[in-house]
Amino acid sequence: MNAIKEAFKTVSDLWSLMVGLKVTGKYFLEPQRTVRYPWKAVSNLDTYKGHLELVGGMKDPFKPRCISCGMCALACPSHCLTVVKKKAPKPTPEEEKALAEAKASGEKTKDKTPKDPEQFLYDYTLCSLCGTCMENCPAGALRFSKNVYMAGYSRNDFQFDLVLKLRESDARATKAEPAAPAAETSEA
Amino acid sequence: MPAELIRILIGLVAVALSVGLIGLVMVWVERKVAGHVQRRPGPYEVGPYGLLQPLADALKLVGKQLFMPDNADPILFWLAPVLSFLPVLLLFLPLPLGDGLYTMDINLGLLLILAFSGLAVLSLLLGGWASNNKYGLLGAARAVAQSVAYEIPLLLSVLAVAFVSGSLDLATVVKEQGTWPWNWNIMTQPLAFLIYIVSALGETNRAPFDLPEAESELTAGFHTEYSGMGFGLFFLAEYANMVVVCSVATVLFLGGWHGPVLPGPVWFVLKVSLLMLLLVFFRWTYPRVRFDQLLNINWKWLMPLAVANLMLTAFFVKLAQYAVVK
Amino acid sequence: MTRYADMGQVAGDFYTENFAQTAQEGSLILNLGPQHPSTHGVLRVIVELDGEYVLRADPVLGYLHRMHEKMAEVKTAAQFIPNMGRVDYGHALAWNWAFVGAVEKLAGIEVPERAEYVRTITCELNRIASHLLWWGAYLLDLGAFTPIMYAFDDREKILDILQVPTGSRLTYSYFRIGGVAQDLNEDCFSRIKAFIPWMRSRLPMYKDLVSDNIILRKRIEGVGPIEPELCRRYGATGPVARGSGINFDVRRAEPYSVYPKLDFEIPTSPLMDARGRYDVRMIEIEQSLRIIEQCVEMMPEGDTLVKGAPKPSWKVPKGEAYFAVEGGRGKIGVHVVSDGGKNLYRTKLRAPGFSNLSLFAEVSRGTILADAVAILGSLDLIIPEIDR
Numbered sequence: 001m002n003a004i005k006e007a008f009k010t011v012s013d014l015w016s017l018m019v020g021l022k023v024t025g026k027y028f029l030e031p032q033r034t035v036r037y038p039w040k041a042v043s044n045l046d047t048y049k050g051h052l053e054l055v056g057g058m059k060d061p062f063k064p065r066c067i068s069c070g071m072c073a074l075a076c077p078s079h080c081l082t083v084v085k086k087k088a089p090k091p092t093p094e095e096e097k098a099l100a101e102a103k104a105s106g107e108k109t110k111d112k113t114p115k116d117p118e119q120f121l122y123d124y125t126l127c128s129l130c131g132t133c134m135e136n137c138p139a140g141a142l143r144f145s146k147n148v149y150m151a152g153y154s155r156n157d158f159q160f161d162l163v164l165k166l167r168e169s170d171a172r173a174t175k176a177e178p179a180a181p182a183a184e185t186s187e188a
Numbered sequence: 189m190p191a192e193l194i195r196i197l198i199g200l201v202a203v204a205l206s207v208g209l210i211g212l213v214m215v216w217v218e219r220k221v222a223g224h225v226q227r228r229p230g231p232y233e234v235g236p237y238g239l240l241q242p243l244a245d246a247l248k249l250v251g252k253q254l255f256m257p258d259n260a261d262p263i264l265f266w267l268a269p270v271l272s273f274l275p276v277l278l279l280f281l282p283l284p285l286g287d288g289l290y291t292m293d294i295n296l297g298l299l300l301i302l303a304f305s306g307l308a309v310l311s312l313l314l315g316g317w318a319s320n321n322k323y324g325l326l327g328a329a330r331a332v333a334q335s336v337a338y339e340i341p342l343l344l345s346v347l348a349v350a351f352v353s354g355s356l357d358l359a360t361v362v363k364e365q366g367t368w369p370w371n372w373n374i375m376t377q378p379l380a381f382l383i384y385i386v387s388a389l390g391e392t393n394r395a396p397f398d399l400p401e402a403e404s405e406l407t408a409g410f411h412t413e414y415s416g417m418g419f420g421l422f423f424l425a426e427y428a429n430m431v432v433v434c435s436v437a438t439v440l441f442l443g444g445w446h447g448p449v450l451p452g453p454v455w456f457v458l459k460v461s462l463l464m465l466l467l468v469f470f471r472w473t474y475p476r477v478r479f480d481q482l483l484n485i486n487w488k489w490l491m492p493l494a495v496a497n498l499m500l501t502a503f504f505v506k507l508a509q510y511a512v513v514k
Numbered sequence: 515m516t517r518y519a520d521m522g523q524v525a526g527d528f529y530t531e532n533f534a535q536t537a538q539e540g541s542l543i544l545n546l547g548p549q550h551p552s553t554h555g556v557l558r559v560i561v562e563l564d565g566e567y568v569l570r571a572d573p574v575l576g577y578l579h580r581m582h583e584k585m586a587e588v589k590t591a592a593q594f595i596p597n598m599g600r601v602d603y604g605h606a607l608a609w610n611w612a613f614v615g616a617v618e619k620l621a622g623i624e625v626p627e628r629a630e631y632v633r634t635i636t637c638e639l640n641r642i643a644s645h646l647l648w649w650g651a652y653l654l655d656l657g658a659f660t661p662i663m664y665a666f667d668d669r670e671k672i673l674d675i676l677q678v679p680t681g682s683r684l685t686y687s688y689f690r691i692g693g694v695a696q697d698l699n700e701d702c703f704s705r706i707k708a709f710i711p712w713m714r715s716r717l718p719m720y721k722d723l724v725s726d727n728i729i730l731r732k733r734i735e736g737v738g739p740i741e742p743e744l745c746r747r748y749g750a751t752g753p754v755a756r757g758s759g760i761n762f763d764v765r766r767a768e769p770y771s772v773y774p775k776l777d778f779e780i781p782t783s784p785l786m787d788a789r790g791r792y793d794v795r796m797i798e799i800e801q802s803l804r805i806i807e808q809c810v811e812m813m814p815e816g817d818t819l820v821k822g823a824p825k826p827s828w829k830v831p832k833g834e835a836y837f838a839v840e841g842g843r844g845k846i847g848v849h850v851v852s853d854g855g856k857n858l859y860r861t862k863l864r865a866p867g868f869s870n871l872s873l874f875a876e877v878s879r880g881t882i883l884a885d886a887v888a889i890l891g892s893l894d895l896i897i898p899e900i901d902r
Contacts, residue, residue: 013728017474023723024225024473024660033667034228044674049681075826077593128596130687131695136826144681226663322544326566395657396729399884473723475730476657478884479566 049129050145051158052122054166062167066141067115072133080126081133084119088112117163124150124158192293196281199291203280207428214427215242218468225472252416257320260413264318269414269421272311275304276428283435284359286445286452297358298350301436302343305391308429309335312393312400315422316410327410330479331393331400337486338390338397344494345380345387348501349373349440362444372443379497381441383490388433390486392426395471399479434463529574533560541569546887548577554651554890555897559874561886568886571878573871578901586861591617591830591850594861596687601863602899603684604644607637608841609899610689613861615770616848617691620835621824628816629693630771635706635809636676636688637839638802642713643672644842645795652792652891653724656733661724668716671709678702693819706810710803717800725796734788738877738889741786749869752844753798754893756782757791764840775812778804788892795894829856843867843894867893867900 035042054064066083073081089112091099102108134142152158216231216239223230231238256265282297284290294300309332316328352373353361365372374381390397400410411422438444438459445452477485526534526543534543547558556577562570582601586594598609611633618625625633646669650662673683679696680688688695724730745755755762763780765773781797783790830852838847844866851860870893878886 013731016726016728019722020473020724020727021469023719024469027227027660027664028221028224028469030227032224032227032229033670036229036232044677047678047681048683071826075592077589077596128599128687129682130596130599131681132592132595132826135690135695222659226660227667228663322542398657472660474658474727475653475724475733477729478733478882480882481732 045148046146048146048148049131050147051124051150052127052133052142052162053145053147053169054120054162055141055143056166062169064116064120064141064163064166065139066117066120066137067139068117069138071136071138072142075132075136077130077132078126078128080123082119082121083117084121086114086116086118089114119164120162122160122162124160125155196291199281200277203277203291207277207280207424207431210431211424211427212242212246214430214464215245215423217464218471221465221468222472225469246420249416249420254416254418257413259320261318261320264314265413266418268311268315268318269418269425271314272308272425273421273428275307276425276432278304279432280435282358283432283439284362284444285456288359289445289453290359293359295355295357298346298356298361298436298440301432302339302346305429305432306339308391308425311425312410315414319410319413321413324410324412327400327412331410334390334393334397334400334479334482337483338387338490341383341486341490341494342387342391344491344498345377345383346436346440348377348380348494348498351498351501351505352376358439358444362439362446365443365446367443367446367448369443372441372446374441377441377497377501379493380501381437383494383497384437384441386485386490388437389467389470390482392429392433394426394430394467396474396477397482398471399476399482430464430467431460434460434467437463529558529572530560533562533570533572536570537562538564538569540564548574554895557871557890557895557897557900559890561878561883563883566882566884568878568881568883571875571886573874575871575897575901578898580898580902582902583861583863586858588857590826590856591828591858592691592824592826594858595689595691596685599682599685599687600898601902602841602843602846602865602867602896604647604896604899605637605640605842605846606684606686607633607640607688608839608846609863610686611637612837612839612841612846612848613850613863614689614691615839616835616837616850617830617858619837620833620850620852621691621831623692623820623824625693626817626820627772627814628697629818629820631809631813632679632694632698632818633689634772634776635698635806636679636686636694638805638809639672639676639706640686641842642799642802643669643676645799646672648795648842648894649720649724652894653730655887655891656730658724658730661720664716664720664723668713671705671712675702675705675709678705690819690823692823693817695819697818703810706806710807713799713803717796720796725792731789733884733888734792734892735785737788737885738881738892739786740873740877744873744876748872750844750866750873751869752841752866752894753791753794754844754870754873756780757788757794757892758786759784759790764838764845768838770837770839772809772812776805776808778808788888791892791894827856829854830858838864841866843896843899844870863902865899865902867895867897871895871900 054066057063057065068083068085070083073079073083091112129144131144134144150158219241220230220238229238231241234241234244256262279301281292282290282294282300290297292300312331312335313328316324316326316331319325349361350356353364355361361373369375389395393400411419414422435456438456442459442463443455445456447455447458450458530543530545537543542563544561544563545558546561547554548556550557558574558577560572560574561568580600582597585597589597594613595610598613599606601609617623646665650665653661676686677683678701679694679698680686682688740750740754740758742755742758742760744750745758745760751762751764759782761780761782764770766780778801779797781794781801783793785793830850832852832854834849834851836847836849838845840846845864846866847862847864849860849862849864850858853859874890874893878889881889
């Protein structure tokens, strides 16, 4: 009796092999999930963090909103940011006289140093893409770019000055388009 | 006499060419099937639909440096891949592709095939031993145990078909079967067919019995130390063995070149391709069987079943003879 | 290298020589790893084989030690969160949670309700992704090449969902002290709502293809039985302990966040072998889906970061605190000690994988090498978290 039960169990166990073949056979005939980069690109790139970039101001989109406070550099876990402040401009002779007069009479003089940074050095090879700098910026001057397809030939390509990058960017749309038409969204 | 020789020589050349072609085609088919089962394209860059991929692979393999581990035995090390590949050419000779289309007219075709396929075991052993590598040794030991074990049910199931057809000559076996599927030997010997397929998987080291090449456990087993053309020859030999085994299955069980409308060779190729596709699917569906379970399957299940099948067949054949005489 | 009994010499490094000193006559000493075709990471196991049987196994750790605990001493508390994303790439958000929870407990910061729900949803999604990765990799170890592709197909969906709030796909540093970095938006919710039924429809396919497959069942049934007493001795937690029948889950035993309000089961298995652990993890995927469903329904409005969340120059109040969460592998514990400065004085990370791996030496004794590999896979080890 036990032997017959064993035999039946073996047959039903072997049926599981056929079921497995049916599953793979079914998937053999289904469409592929591969997105053939670079002829096609995936469609959900706008939420993916690219490297950091400075946000331009309202009046001048090529001048960053950064006020060179250095909070981002302080907050960064990977110490990848360096903010180089601008030096105060050399005052003209009239301004010098005005300054001396103001000092003599005890008036407060305005600091004429421009707030935006001279250089904003960013080392992408160290960045952990955590977003702490972005969240702690009081001026809202940092955000992650959409440049996810960045590639370079040497380490130097990934250490750049974000002020320069902003100046040279064509401050068009905030979305970076991928080089290829987006593939169809994956069906649920 | 010379006519026979010329026939065999032409056959050998044709077989050598076709084995190369089969290797290329099988590599492509395997990778494409693997890809599509896994919902990805498989090769698609090299040539249209990746058709030139196996050629690129072959060129790469041929161009690789042939080097040998330090304390390996050079003669045995380089003998092993050659030995795995050469006997396979012989195995194709007695197979009938169509009516009268076979290279060697020998009345022991089946025996020839079974005898020479045993040489594959030797090549596995030599490969593993001569590599001077622990993983290779373990892989070779497993491979030998497996191959030797699975030869027995293979032989017994094939013998049952020989009983039914009354001859070991492959041409005769095919002739005894008819055009339609219900006249084929699979109808009279279904158990033998199943046993044959499982033993064939065990003989050719194909998944789910591919422990000698188990990558995740033993880093490629007996062919760990082979790169370049040595590995290529092992690879080619495995695919060629697969084709031989599928062809023998077709001849013995599925009616060989018989079929309704199309000419003989076309049916033969179709049936062999179907079986090969099945074997490829097996590889990508099932996990690997553990080694002791593998041997268990053989000694506790396949062999008793094959012996029982053989005895039953013998009984019925004798009964039929008796009834006819009566 | 083998042990040459007559020469009394073993070629190999310090660990192998040490190991070989107590080796038997005629046994084979083999190194599994640290470069593995199996996808565990850089784990090295020295085994002593007698033919196919494992006489002794000894894991050698430290190939991926990155000194996270030291980094915690030189970074401020908020700066350490990206580290926690990288400790365990399988369930990064759980490690995030453990650390952030410990600091919040220490400083007495109350996290807003909505943030707790967001944390739960993302953490459970990450748990499903971790279990799918384990499943695919385990089957790859056992020789089945396609389930990993199917598992990664599902994982892609989860990664797409988690990409929306966090911006990352694998090493998340999404949690902040006092909440989370960003709220889940409409796009995220619609994706989650589409994902749950789809994942539910995939689970029967996994059962058909793999769980019921006779070859797989023969490979993992009866393999590596772990007695509950053994679990207790080594401090194994998570599916390893639950697969041996111990009903311990941090979400129920030491509840935190909104888990007391949620209705879900803790799966345990009376089978103590690899099959038990396998079943536990598959059921956990279903339970995580349940949790996510409930959280999405019960989600309140509100902030996702507490008002007055710590700034970069925040000094951590003096004291110490311990916080534990249930990770995909077991109980993740973080113990923080602060002396009132910006940096934490000491951060101790308790990795579940470390305790789980310690079992292996005892469990694998006397098994076949193939079984030892199967046991290793069933423990669900991720080496970066073991070595930290």
